[in-house]
Amino acid sequence: MIHTFECLGTYILLDVESGAVYSVDKLIFDIASLMERHFGEEEIIAKLSALYSNDDISDALSEIRELEAQGAFNSQSDSQAVKEAAARNKNVIKSMCLHMAHDCNLRCQYCFASTGDFHGERALMPLDVAKAAMDFLIASSGSRRNLEVDFFGGEPLMNFEVVKKTVEYGRSLEKQHDKNIRFTITTNGLLLNQDILDFINREMNNVVVSIDGRPEIHNRMRKTVKGGPSFDLVAPNALKIAQSRGHEKYYVRGTFTAYNTDFSKDAEFLADYGFKQLSLEPVVTDEKDEYALTEKHLNQLYQEYEKLARIYLDRSETDKSFNFFHFMLDLSGGPCLVKRVTGCGAGNEYVAVTPSGDIYPCHQFAGNPETRMGNVLDGTFNTQAQKKYKSCNVLNKEECSNCWAKYYCSGGCAANAYIYNGDINKPYKMACLLEKKRLECALAIYAIKHLKEGIVND
Numbered sequence: 001m002i003h004t005f006e007c008l009g010t011y012i013l014l015d016v017e018s019g020a021v022y023s024v025d026k027l028i029f030d031i032a033s034l035m036e037r038h039f040g041e042e043e044i045i046a047k048l049s050a051l052y053s054n055d056d057i058s059d060a061l062s063e064i065r066e067l068e069a070q071g072a073f074n075s076q077s078d079s080q081a082v083k084e085a086a087a088r089n090k091n092v093i094k095s096m097c098l099h100m101a102h103d104c105n106l107r108c109q110y111c112f113a114s115t116g117d118f119h120g121e122r123a124l125m126p127l128d129v130a131k132a133a134m135d136f137l138i139a140s141s142g143s144r145r146n147l148e149v150d151f152f153g154g155e156p157l158m159n160f161e162v163v164k165k166t167v168e169y170g171r172s173l174e175k176q177h178d179k180n181i182r183f184t185i186t187t188n189g190l191l192l193n194q195d196i197l198d199f200i201n202r203e204m205n206n207v208v209v210s211i212d213g214r215p216e217i218h219n220r221m222r223k224t225v226k227g228g229p230s231f232d233l234v235a236p237n238a239l240k241i242a243q244s245r246g247h248e249k250y251y252v253r254g255t256f257t258a259y260n261t262d263f264s265k266d267a268e269f270l271a272d273y274g275f276k277q278l279s280l281e282p283v284v285t286d287e288k289d290e291y292a293l294t295e296k297h298l299n300q301l302y303q304e305y306e307k308l309a310r311i312y313l314d315r316s317e318t319d320k321s322f323n324f325f326h327f328m329l330d331l332s333g334g335p336c337l338v339k340r341v342t343g344c345g346a347g348n349e350y351v352a353v354t355p356s357g358d359i360y361p362c363h364q365f366a367g368n369p370e371t372r373m374g375n376v377l378d379g380t381f382n383t384q385a386q387k388k389y390k391s392c393n394v395l396n397k398e399e400c401s402n403c404w405a406k407y408y409c410s411g412g413c414a415a416n417a418y419i420y421n422g423d424i425n426k427p428y429k430m431a432c433l434l435e436k437k438r439l440e441c442a443l444a445i446y447a448i449k450h451l452k453e454g455i456v457n458d
Contacts, residue, residue, distance in 0.1 A: 003404035007444035097352040101154035116154035118367040189237035213266020257291035279325035343410030347389025364415035
């Protein structure tokens with residue numbers, strides 16, 4: 001399977017199964033585009049003869065045939081073997097999201113967690129629940145040595161003492177069981193002080209700080225409990241975190257909505273403010289909401305991703321450079337094929353635990369009784385549900401089987417699929433479309449950067 005596209009003034013040909021990326025001229029691109037639509041050579045010549053000489057077309061076709069003979073374009077993965085390899089993976093849990101607080105000191109309008117309470121009562125996780133969750137992780141991790149724990153909310157810093165004691169307990173478990181636990185915290189940074197900052201920098205492998213971009217954009221959706229603006233309260237603390245970590249091992253994560261479809265301006269603003277590690281995500285909400293992104297916004301959003309990609313490239317070799325999460329691809333040393341097929345592992349390798357000890361497939365499922373998998377306090381865990389989520393991989397999703405992006409998105413977010421379609425195996429269309437555009441931009445950036453280094457096939 002091949003995929004052809006033009007992005008950032010570059011003609012790209014992607015060999016889907018092998019992952020090879022080719023930068024090609026317009027003639028090769030036009031031929032490959034027709035090949036992608038299953039046109040034969042005679043049909044290709046007929047369609048392109050008005051644009052190119054028959055000799056040029058024949059020469060280009062010969063080049064393509066030579067590449068095909070070398071294994072390009074027609075590479076095939078053994079999908080059955082990959083399925084079997086994914087199925088053989090042991091049912092071990094390697095990462096966990098701890099909901100330290102079902103409460104928040106902000107009232108973000110688009111919050112999927114209903115401003116932090118996950119559609120329930122506001123609560124903080126007791127230490128005994130946190131310890132039981134850590135015990136559950138260790139017991140469920142098998143021989144897996146490297147484990148991950150994300151302190152999440154709501155706002156986890158509202159329960160900072162328990163966060164500290166949980167890390168302390170985790171460190172003791174590391175020594176007992178020969179494990180290495182990487183801790184992460186997701187926060188709005190509002191409660192940051194020097195003691196918290198020192199602790200975060202000492203114990204957290206990664207930090208995610210929530211900030212949307214320009215003050216007027218951030219303040220429109222991210223309000224204080226009293227309904228006031230929060231940018232001036234959040235942004236300086238977020239920058240303090242970034243600077244104190246040497247601009248590594250953190251992200252500022254924003255959400256864009258129908259109110260800021262010009263989100264490249266927010267990325268530029270955040271970069272100019274001093275942040276080097278950026279992520280901006282499209283809002284996921286009911287399409288009836290005024291700020292929802294729908295298919296009517298697609299063309300504008302596509303253009304905006306390309307605009308952001310140009311900004312990213314233009315700044316890449318200057319002191320104003322920044323990393324953008326969705327534009328960072330490793331085509332040589334990235335995840336193995338089984339991992340790219342299985343994705344995030346929600347409900348199988350990854351679970352979320354609420355303040356009451358309830359276990360869910362991930363943080364976005366929390367609060368939905370239909371998706372509850374057990375409880376760390378009473379020692380219950382639904383292994384049959386775990387098997388169901390384990391089978392939720394890109395090779396088992398009908399709509400993904402012929403999609404060129406399947407090995408990059410891994411079938412998309414199971415929670416979004418469930419929320420919008422009632423089926424974890426039926427991808428959410430809007431997310432798919434935006435993901436494909438982000439990937440095209442990322443691949444074009446990769447090609448342009450590596451062409452300068454003489455690495456990409458041309």
